Amino acid sequence: MPLDIETDVVSLTTALVDIASVSGDEKPIADAVELAVRQLDYLDVERDGNVVLARTDVGRPQRIVLAGHLDTVPIADNVPSRREGDILHGCGSSDMKSGVAVMLRMAALLRPATGFGTPYDLTYVFYDCEEIEAERNGLGRIASQHADLLRADLAIVLEPTNGAVEAGCQGTLRVEITLRGTRAHSARAWLGDNAIHAAAPVLQRLADYQARAVDIDGCLYREGLSAVRINGGVAGNVIPDVCTVTINFRFAPDRDVAGAIAHVREVFTGYEVVVIDSAPGALPRLAEPAAAAFVAATGRPPVAKFGWTDVARFAELGIPAVNFGPGDPDVAHARDERVDVRVIERVEQALLDYLRETPVDDAPPLDAPPLDAPPLDQPRG
Amino acid sequence: MPLDIETDVVSLTTALVDIASVSGDEKPIADAVELAVRQLDYLDVERDGNVVLARTDVGRPQRIVLAGHLDTVPIADNVPSRREGDILHGCGSSDMKSGVAVMLRMAALLRPATGFGTPYDLTYVFYDCEEIEAERNGLGRIASQHADLLRADLAIVLEPTNGAVEAGCQGTLRVEITLRGTRAHSARAWLGDNAIHAAAPVLQRLADYQARAVDIDGCLYREGLSAVRINGGVAGNVIPDVCTVTINFRFAPDRDVAGAIAHVREVFTGYEVVVIDSAPGALPRLAEPAAAAFVAATGRPPVAKFGWTDVARFAELGIPAVNFGPGDPDVAHARDERVDVRVIERVEQALLDYLRETPVDDAPPLDAPPLDAPPLDQPRG
Numbered sequence: 172m173p174l175d176i177e178t179d180v181v182s183l184t185t186a187l188v189d190i191a192s193v194s195g196d197e198k199p200i201a202d203a204v205e206l207a208v209r210q211l212d213y214l215d216v217e218r219d220g221n222v223v224l225a226r227t228d229v230g231r232p233q234r235i236v237l238a239g240h241l242d243t244v245p246i247a248d249n250v251p252s253r254r255e256g257d258i259l260h261g262c263g264s265s266d267m268k269s270g271v272a273v274m275l276r277m278a279a280l281l282r283p284a285t286g287f288g289t290p291y292d293l294t295y296v297f298y299d300c301e302e303i304e305a306e307r308n309g310l311g312r313i314a315s316q317h318a319d320l321l322r323a324d325l326a327i328v329l330e331p332t333n334g335a336v337e338a339g340c341q342g343t344l345r346v347e348i349t350l351r352g353t354r355a356h357s358a359r360a361w362l363g364d365n366a367i368h369a370a371a372p373v374l375q376r377l378a379d380y381q382a383r384a385v386d387i388d389g390c391l392y393r394e395g396l397s398a399v400r401i402n403g404g405v406a407g408n409v410i411p412d413v414c415t416v417t418i419n420f421r422f423a424p425d426r427d428v429a430g431a432i433a434h435v436r437e438v439f440t441g442y443e444v445v446v447i448d449s450a451p452g453a454l455p456r457l458a459e460p461a462a463a464a465f466v467a468a469t470g471r472p473p474v475a476k477f478g479w480t481d482v483a484r485f486a487e488l489g490i491p492a493v494n495f496g497p498g499d500p501d502v503a504h505a506r507d508e509r510v511d512v513r514v515i516e517r518v519e520q521a522l523l524d525y526l527r528e529t530p531v532d533d534a535p536p537l538d539a540p541p542l543d544a545p546p547l548d549q550p551r552g
Numbered sequence: 553m554p555l556d557i558e559t560d561v562v563s564l565t566t567a568l569v570d571i572a573s574v575s576g577d578e579k580p581i582a583d584a585v586e587l588a589v590r591q592l593d594y595l596d597v598e599r600d601g602n603v604v605l606a607r608t609d610v611g612r613p614q615r616i617v618l619a620g621h622l623d624t625v626p627i628a629d630n631v632p633s634r635r636e637g638d639i640l641h642g643c644g645s646s647d648m649k650s651g652v653a654v655m656l657r658m659a660a661l662l663r664p665a666t667g668f669g670t671p672y673d674l675t676y677v678f679y680d681c682e683e684i685e686a687e688r689n690g691l692g693r694i695a696s697q698h699a700d701l702l703r704a705d706l707a708i709v710l711e712p713t714n715g716a717v718e719a720g721c722q723g724t725l726r727v728e729i730t731l732r733g734t735r736a737h738s739a740r741a742w743l744g745d746n747a748i749h750a751a752a753p754v755l756q757r758l759a760d761y762q763a764r765a766v767d768i769d770g771c772l773y774r775e776g777l778s779a780v781r782i783n784g785g786v787a788g789n790v791i792p793d794v795c796t797v798t799i800n801f802r803f804a805p806d807r808d809v810a811g812a813i814a815h816v817r818e819v820f821t822g823y824e825v826v827v828i829d830s831a832p833g834a835l836p837r838l839a840e841p842a843a844a845a846f847v848a849a850t851g852r853p854p855v856a857k858f859g860w861t862d863v864a865r866f867a868e869l870g871i872p873a874v875n876f877g878p879g880d881p882d883v884a885h886a887r888d889e890r891v892d893v894r895v896i897e898r899v900e901q902a903l904l905d906y907l908r909e910t911p912v913d914d915a916p917p918l919d920a921p922p923l924d925a926p927p928l929d930q931p932r933g
Contacts, residue, residue, distance in 0.1 A: 400785030
């Protein structure tokens with residue numbers, strides 16, 4: 172069924188969650204998004220693999236990019252979506268199909284000729300493979316092959332921030348430590364050397380690790396060093412000769428990738444640390460004019476972004492970038508991933524207020540927010 | 553081509569190795585063995601699935617069982633066999649087609665009326681599915697459905713022992729310990745609880761474990777407690793909520809299964825220990841008259857059997873049982889599985905010496921052993 176982008180943002184989120192789109196399998200959702208934005212004759216649409224780019228080009232002095240990924244982590248018995256009161260449950264509901272729904276609503280509402288006008292040219296980037304190896308990331312491919320299509324004065328990435336402006340982002344580094352031993356029949360264990368047993372001190376160093384927290388531009392970045400995978404074993408009666416631990420280091424943007432690697436090597440002194448992949452962080456850059464204006468418009472103090480997000484790709488292109496989306500980062504990738512529909516509506520309204528020409532107070536309300544909806548900054552359960 | 557059981561034991565081993573018989577696919581080899589023993593009119597032959605049972609029944613006061621499995625582990629580019637000097641290479645050459653060849657030669661040579669006489673009634677059991685899940689084991693099926701066919705005063709299992717008598721066997725127990733945590737995005741590691749990190753103390757207890765060695769009837773049984781598998785991890789950016797360690801305990805036969813479980817639970821106090829499978833060990837019982845006579849006849853000190861073998865099934869039926877075969881346990885299941893043909897000949901001779909009526913010194917030699925053949929107890933490369 173085609174996406175109806177004229178419907179309300181919550182229904183649109185629900186429809187997007189119900190199109191399964193685990194990383195690598197984004198074709199159906201990319202097709203649906205492409206079909207939807209091609210209906211809007213004021214947008215130039217390009218398709219590149221499973222990336223959909225849509226742009227206005229009416230000669231405005233400033234251009235804003237809205238960016239969001241279409242893929243999700245593996246489904247954990249949580250598709251299709253399920254609604255309970257104000258909570259929408261489902262894989263990708265927070266990370267980040269609610270953000271994609273807001274983007275589609277901006278595309279539908281902000282029309283150069285009719286509807287809400289906007290002082291900006293706008294670029295919408297819907298892309299694939301954000302949740303997996305960096306080299307497959309669709310935005311990364313566009314950034315390296317068609318950087319001109321991303322040129323802008325500010326990029327807003329609609330990753331889950333619970334409606335707050337989250338500045339910059341952590342860097343990420345994945346390494347492997349492989350323990351080696353000697354195979355033997357487990358009935359004669361003393362003839363072998365158990366590679367799984369040899370992993371004990373590696374796991375203990377992880378369990379004991381004290382993660383750093385650092386303040387940058389008033390944003391507090393907390394680091395984390397975590398095993399994300401462990402595998403070892405040959406058969407039920409064999410002393411295993413190989414055990415591999417995969418470790419993810421999320422680091423504050425005051426470290427570069429080389430510094431992060433050096434730190435992890437120091438933590439695991441005595442072990443061979445093999446780098447699998449890495450991505451630099453992004454400093455918050457909140458003093459840049461376009462970023463400062465957006466932060467001022469939202470009226471809320473910015474905080475640090477913890478997850479690595481594609482703001483770092485915009486940062487590498489010299490474009491100030493912030494994260495601002497309706498999802499809840501605390502439940503991203505969780506089995507019980509969910510989103511508060513009132514936050515989706517508030518983020519849609521806030522973004523519309525910022526992007527449209529008419530000052531907020533004089534503009535017709537998008538829709539009347541329910542009286543009992545929590546303010547954006549209210550703690551949620 | 554039918555098996556020629558009148559040929560020499562090495563040619564017979566070669567012919568058996570060249571009939572592929574991975575567990576579950578034993579029909580061709582069982583057909584060949586059945587056809588061969590049906591030629592011998594002094595044997596009563598029964599076929600049950602891929603088990604072949606052949607028995608003399610001439611009213612001797614004592615009965616000896618010779619038992620051997622027909623199946624092998626998966627072929628690793630090592631069938632057909634390949635001969636290099638005194639070494640025969642091939643899947644099953646050690647474990648245990650050389651033992652099966654010795655059994656077939658005993659069947660051919662030990663005739664109640666002609667040939668070498670024997671003071672014993674003899675039962676030959678050729679069976680399937682020893683290398684896989686215990687519940688498919690052909691000897692186990694016969695033991696539970698037709699135990700009367702296995703009744704005997706001594707069972708000799710021709711598993712690889714390099715020509716030594718290996719008494720009894722260890723028991724085996726497999727358990728799982730599952731560490732549980734809470735999933736979270738690895739960029740916000742402090743919101744999760746890392747199940748892989750939680751495995752550190754479990755692996756440390758394994759690394760620190762001091763395995764017991766216990767002397768039973770002069771045989772030293774060494775135990776072993778080993779991780780044989782570890783698995784944890786959801787994705788490269790997720791704090792994992794589950795990590796499972798599979799542990800194999802090989803225990804001396806002075807413990808029963810319940811005692812082994814209690815011991816493992818004690819080692820892992822504070823963790824839930826889930827039993828996956830188990831098999832009891834077998835006490836050596838070398839004081840039993842038939843076992844003592846056999847050990848005396850071989851003229852060599854018995855040693856403990858470390859691997860679990862089907863002697864335990866005979867032990868459960870109250871039948872003393874020993875392992876005694878020409879294969880080399882150190883290369884069983886190896887890609888370069890092989891057997892020294894001189895050991896096959898020596899084991900054939902030793903078994904014939906024990907089983908035939910005529911004292912060794914007065915009997916005609918089976919064939920002249922090569923002058924440079926190593927004694928059975930010489931260390932081999």
